[in-house]
Amino acid sequence: MGTYSERNYLNTPTGIKSWLFTLDHKRIGLMYLFAIMTFLFVGGMIALVIRLELLNPGPDIVAADIYNRLFTLHGAIMIFLFIIPSIPAALGNILLPLMIGAKDVALPRLNLLSWYVFVAGACIAMYSIISGGVDTGWTFYTPYSSTTDSAVISMTFGAFVLGFSSIFTGINFIVTVHKLRMPGMTWFKMPLMVWGLYATAVIQILATPVLAITLVLLILERTWSIGIFDPMMGGDPVLFQHFFWFYSHPAVYIMILPGMGIISELITTFSKKKIFGYKAIAFSSLGIAFLSFMVWGHHMFTSGQSEFSSMIFSVITFLVGIPSGIKIFNWLATMYKGRITFETPMLYALIFLFTFSIGGLTGMFLGSIATDIHLHDTYFVVAHFHYVMMGGTVMAFLGGLHYWWPKIWGRMYNETHGRISAILVFVGFNMTFIPQFILGSQGMPRRYYMYVERFHTLNIVSTVGSWILAAGFFLMLYYLVISLFNGKPAGNNPWGSLGLEWSTPSPIPPENFDDDLKFEHGPYDYDKVIAEKTI
Amino acid sequence: MSHPAHLQHHFSDSEQQYESSKLGMWLFLLTEVLMFGGLFCAYAIFRAWHPEMFYHAHKMLDVTMGTINTVALITSSLTVALAIYSIQNNRQKDTVRYLTITILLAVVFLVIKYFEYAHKIHLGQLPGKFYTYGGIEEANPHLFFSMYFIMTGLHGIHVLGGIAVISWVIVRTKRGEFSSDYYTPVEMVGLFWHLVDLIWIFLFPLFYLIG
């Protein structure tokens, strides 16, 4: 039976001020976690309304311009306020120093600043709701975004501010990984989660500034009509697309790379097996980060860009898929001859392998120019990126959340509820989005408020799927909240993992580790060491 | 174990703390370069589309004023370097003096920029829809001035930011917080100021000296 560590970062020191001005990475991470879970809830509710509206071909519950505002809000919230900060800023903040044996991140004040910048950016972005909403889609394409009368400025300015929060986190993580690894923690003994966060941070600092300047240009275009994106004034709306995707395609990897990091941790822990192909997985993260900057044009195969550019973007797009495949195969090989158990986090890891494989493989249809011409801007694309973002990142995030929950709170959730919820999420997710692949290849365009009758049946299936998915999430909300009050104490190491973060008490002490912390074994040395489960 | 006042609890020694701050600053400067990089890209595209217009529009800029500004900024880069050199040798008074000169040069830069802007505003050589000047024959001359005002404007904001952080470092130096043992903030604002200078070194030929 595990014990609950009485003196921990949650209660030492106490008082509201000790939270608001905390420099402790764990508290900042927890505040991030609270914020992003709130936005996940809001974004998810909006998704349910969208799916309900699409239950029937005609207008159902909201008007067309409200619908347009809802899907814009859903995209903007989920991307800028949930997925991008989810794993790095929330879980990563708590775990990165623990995983490399550090007492904190390298630049704690910058870390706190990034949280406040995040809150400010979120408030500015959300102000757009009360000032009329935004109806451009989260991609803000010009000239629509520079001419519509909706609240584009507050939303884009919010995203601009959020970008700084993301940059600050990225800088912090890179410096932390370079400078604060404990003695003995060499680059190739770091947990793969840290490699994932590191590669993510590299993209964050390289890509986000370009988005920042793009959004500034868009705001200036709206306020002063500077003419850069305005075809009537000698500008070019397609230029905006280039700028936008130069950030936003790498941003996809900002979202998925840390998720892949989590999966490496989950599969090794619950298979009690040394990771297969450590270097292949680590270098594939860097390879993805590098190639991700050269594929943005695959969003623009139908925009009229030159055939030569389309060819180059297409071929690099295929190359960027290879490292993801390598990861999948290495994870599978890790399970070989393991001692596998199926607690909730492992279920999410297996779900990830299933859904992310679909997400990655359907990318083949979209990377190939000839088939992309047909599928571009249809529901096929919607399904594809939900399989990558939700089937990939969110499943990994949920796995990570359940995996480290006992470490963060010191208490276990109800395991049976956890498994039921995971299965509901799996069934609901596939039922929601598999029909959308078919709808898309049948020709249903995305961002459609109404649709023609022949798409009706599959839309019904998809909407019903969204209810099952929602049921899974509500169950999760219930048992996670309950666990905070009457969950069983977890002890240091409820899963018997060899990760460094499991060697310290749960919840974590304010100083993370004792001063005499030694590097005794690598995070995946299951062939040499057995760690006792504390539950 | 000795524990200097400036050393934060999570670092094991001053060296590690200094290295961390420096790496962090370089990464931040990299993001600045990339942000301006986006604008340079836009500049390159529009110049490639309208080479004649850019050539004629650039004649509206005052090369003399631009040159004075360039000299002012390069000199200020020198003084900021001297300030760091002084603090490394524990000469706090010299540090304050050099940093003050740096700020004065930055103010000179901004005053000259103000006169340039005022002249352009007077003539209506303005971005986008505010453009009313009639002296350039090629199409879309407002695009040149859009790029000019955005890029020099963003740079100007950085000069203002530089003045603010240098003032803050002056105050702290006067309080005696820095010495040859610990002068990281002085060096960091120095790095930032060099970047501000460097960006201007690119802006100057791209706008004032189109051949």
Add this chain to the structure above:
Amino acid sequence: MDTNKTLMLPGAKSTIAGDVDSLFNFILYTTGAIFILVVVVMMYFAIRYRQRSGKAEVTSGRDYNHVLEVIWTVIPSILVMVVFFWGFKVYMKMNIIPRDAIEIKVTGQKWFWTFDYDEGINIVNELVIPVDTPVKLLMSSQDVIHSFFVPSFRTKMDVLPNRYSLLWFESTEVGEYDLFCTEYCGKGHSEMIGKVRVLPKVEYEKWLVESAVEDTTTPLAELGEQLFKKKACFTCHSIDGSRLVGPSFKGIFGNPVKHNDGTTATVDENYIRESLLDPQAKVVDGFAPVMPTYQGQLTDREIDGIAAFIKTLK
């Protein structure tokens, strides 16, 4: 009835559709096979290597196999290169426009399509083309970006406000096919849909001749009603009093309207004429100035017809 339709794809009705479908199906089957392989291996390992006893033991330390890493890097690489070259080859075929293609001018605007033929025909939301003949579309937009998409032809191209984009296809079967706008363009995006009507060559020629002649026989009000549908006025104006993007036509004729600059005017024939040709001159209070001009797109008799039609809507 719909030939070569599959679960995933609608019927292939253009010369390039078959090529696209072959590639689509190739990717579908190969990725499907890879996916099944991954899931089967995962399930097998999960069951075969599940923990059987409570006793903790160390596991195998084999963590690298050179041959395996090479295999699962090289085989997918070869596969994706095959798909890349195949995709590029078909794309090139899509892009080479036959010299003898008939040319039609396409204009996209919020929220309808206009098709202009060399013969002086101008129709809305219905593209009429002959079968087995290459057709080249010269497309541009009046406002924001739209995208021209005919699923059955497997073809799509963005329609931009500052330049012409080109698209061509050759339909292989007589029939009516959906035309969608796929680039989000605002409130009426999902209603910016039309039809592509493919006619046998002879009937197409007949249609050209008939449509080019100005209609002088239909009664005015009836002509107006036809135009109301043909020009897609209904996207923005209702005839039952409900509020859409623009004001409803019901009961406005002969009655005063208030404008957004505070003035008022009575709706009569001249007012309607001005609203059609210079829509921004007077904008009804509470509505956005988004109506496009119909200058040059309507004959005088057609304008008379629309006025007569509105007069009937009591």
